Structure formats: structure tokens, C-alpha cells
Amino acid sequence: MQTAQSIYYPISLDEIKARVARKNGRRRGLFNSKLQQIDLFNNQPLDNVKEIVNEFKEKIVRVDGEIPTDLIVKDGDRFLFISYTQSILTHGLHKYPAKFFPELPRWLIKRYSKKGNLILDPFAGSGTTNIEALLTKRHSIGIDVDPFSRYLSKVKITPLNEEELQSTQKYLLRLILNYKPSKVSEKDIPIFPYRDNWFNKEIIFELAYLKKIINSLDTSEDIKDFFKICFSSIIRSVSNADDNCTRTVIRKKLNKKVYPADALKKFAEVILISVPKMIEFSQKCPMEEMKIAA
Numbered sequence: 563m564q565t566a567q568s569i570y571y572p573i574s575l576d577e578i579k580a581r582v583a584r585k586n587g588r589r590r591g592l593f594n595s596k597l598q599q600i601d602l603f604n605n606q607p608l609d610n611v612k613e614i615v616n617e618f619k620e621k622i623v624r625v626d627g628e629i630p631t632d633l634i635v636k637d638g639d640r641f642l643f644i645s646y647t648q649s650i651l652t653h654g655l656h657k658y659p660a661k662f663f664p665e666l667p668r669w670l671i672k673r674y675s676k677k678g679n680l681i682l683d684p685f686a687g688s689g690t691t692n693i694e695a696l697l698t699k700r701h702s703i704g705i706d707v708d709p710f711s712r713y714l715s716k717v718k719i720t721p722l723n724e725e726e727l728q729s730t731q732k733y734l735l736r737l738i739l740n741y742k743p744s745k746v747s748e749k750d751i752p753i754f755p756y757r758d759n760w761f762n763k764e765i766i767f768e769l770a771y772l773k774k775i776i777n778s779l780d781t782s783e784d785i786k787d788f789f790k791i792c793f794s795s796i797i798r799s800v801s802n803a804d805d806n807c808t809r810t811v812i813r814k815k816l817n818k819k820v821y822p823a824d825a826l827k828k829f830a831e832v833i834l835i836s837v838p839k840m841i842e843f844s845q846k847c848p849m850e851e852m853k854i855a856a
């Protein structure tokens with residue numbers, strides 16, 4: 563009879579890469595088909611604003627994708643904005659409650675400021691405004707009372723070295739393939755209230771392993787912080803809590819299934835998706851420019 567270890571570990575990286583390729587293909591398809599004519603960061607004339615009538619016979623201005631800088635806004639106008647860029651670059655790096663869709667701050671920044679101006683978001687949250695300010699070549703400041711918001715925003719707007727990112731990703735994937743529960747000791751596992759209700763036993767071991775290998779990385783702190791955010795982004799999905807509820811609750815009726823190896827698989831998937839996006843962000847907002855801006 564096979565043991566749990568031999569059934570679930572090592573994970574298959576090929577399977578995960580195939581899933582990531584399918585997801586990226588679907589995203590690219592949607593993006594290209596809907597937004598062919600739209601130049602994200604420049605003011606091109608667009609034909610994506612239409613007046614529609616909804617099921618209650620109300621007139622609504624529907625804007626598909628990029629919001630034209632000179633969009634006419636009259637008193638009483640109602641808008642339906644369709645966003646296609648919520649997960650481009652570093653925008654989709656981590657969930658955050660009530661995130662802006664990026665087109666909104668991008669529109670306002672371009673409408674009311676010029677390149678080189680300073681943009682302030684006093685309730686920065688996950689840093690959507692700050693990312694858009696940098697992409698549109700403005701300086702930016704974000705303020706937030708929540709330390710996690712500040713940490714997440716810092717990661718999302720800090721360009722990273724491509725080679726270091728890629729070699730660290732490769733190194734982490736190798737360690738994930740080498741995972742065995744015996745590589746985790748009791749002292750690696752944090753103790754907190756209701757831990758064993760929130761997480762299955764195998765998942766606790768896998769998360770402890772992922773945390774340990776990230777903490778022991780011999781890289782810059784910025785690279786480590788990026789992978790810590792990737793790690794944090796999978797925790798809810800591999801817990802027994804409802805993924806879609808703002809409050810953290812376990813819904814027995816939902817009968818959520820989490821299987822051994824899910825934390826390793828999800829983390830591998832997240833870094834395969836997020837590293838190229840961080841590289842793309844870093845190319846658009848290179849460190850040299852950030853230093854000049856500072």
C-alpha cells in the first residue's frame with residue numbers, strides 16, 4: 563500500500579506549468595480580443611464608450627477598459643466600467659478588500675496631473691494608485707494605517723532584478739520538489755489559536771516548509787519580501803476557511819476540500835505566474851528611474 567507521502571509528494575511541476583500556461587493563454591485571449599485597440603498608458607482615441615439601457619430602462623454609459631482622459635461627465639450620469647487590467651503587472655499580486663480597478667486611478671491621474679507631478683493616496687490599501695502613478699511617470703506617496711497594506715504596497719511598487727528573481731524562483735521550485743514532511747520539525751510550526759481547525763495537518767507542514775525556505779533565502783530583502791507576499795497570497799485558499807467571504811470563517815455547508823500537497827502546488831503556481839509579472843513591472847518602472855525620482 564502507498565503511504566500518503568508517496569501518493570502526494572513530490573508534486574508534478576509539469577502539471578503545474580501546464581495549468582499556468584492554460585491560465586495565461588485564457589487571460590491573453592481575453593485581453594487581446596477585448597482590448598486590441600486600446601493603448602493602456604497613452605491617450606489614444608478609443609471607441610469603447612457606449613450608451614446602453616439596462617433592464618430597468620435606465621441610461622448608463624458603458625466604458626470597456628481604458629477610460630478616455632477626456633470622458634465627458636455630466637451631473638447625474640451613471641457609468642458601468644468594465645476592467646481588464648486587474649491582474650496585469652503587480653496589480654494582482656495579493657487579494658485586498660475593496661481594491662480600485664486600475665483604470666480608475668489611471669484615468670484620474672492622467673486627467674488631473676502631468677508627468678513628474680506628485681500623487682498622494684492617503685488610503686493606499688494595496689497600492690493600486692501608487693502603481694498607476696509610477697506607470698504614468700508620476701511620483702507617488704501612499705499612506706495607510708494598516709502595516710500589511712504598507713508592506714504589500716511596498717512589494718508591488720519595488721522593481722526587482724530579473725536575474726535574481728528568476729534564479730530564486732528556480733531555487734524555490736527545486737526545494738518544493740524535494741519536499742518531505744520529515745524536513746519540517748515541530749519548532750518550524752507556529753502555534754496559534756484554532757490552528758488545527760483552520761488548516762489540515764499536511765498543509766500546516768507544507769506552509770511551515772515554504773516559510774522556512776523563504777526565510778532562509780540568501781537574497782536581497784526586497785526579493786524575500788516579494789516571495790513572502792506570494793506565500794501570504796495562498797494561505798486563505800489552502801485553509802479550511804471560505805475563500806470568498808470577507809470575514810474569515812469556516813462554512814461547514816461549503817464542504818471545502820483541501821488536499822495534501824495543495825500548498826506546495828498553489829505556491830509553485832503563484833510564483834510561476836507572479837515572477838514574469840513582476841519582471842514586466844520592473845521593466846516598465848526600472849530602479850534607475852525610481853532613484854532619480856527619489
Ligand SMILES: C[S@@+](CC[C@H](N)C(=O)[O-])C[C@H]1O[C@@H](n2cnc3c(N)ncnc32)[C@H](O)[C@@H]1O
Nearest residue numbers: 660661662685686687688689690706707708711
Ligand atoms: C478600501 S481600502 C483602499 C484600497 C485601495 N484603493 C486599493 O486599490 O487597494 C481603504 C484603506 O484605508 C485604510 N484606512 C482606513 N482608515 C485610515 C486612516 N485613518 N488613516 C490611514 N489609512 C486608513 C485601510 O487600512 C484600508 O487599507
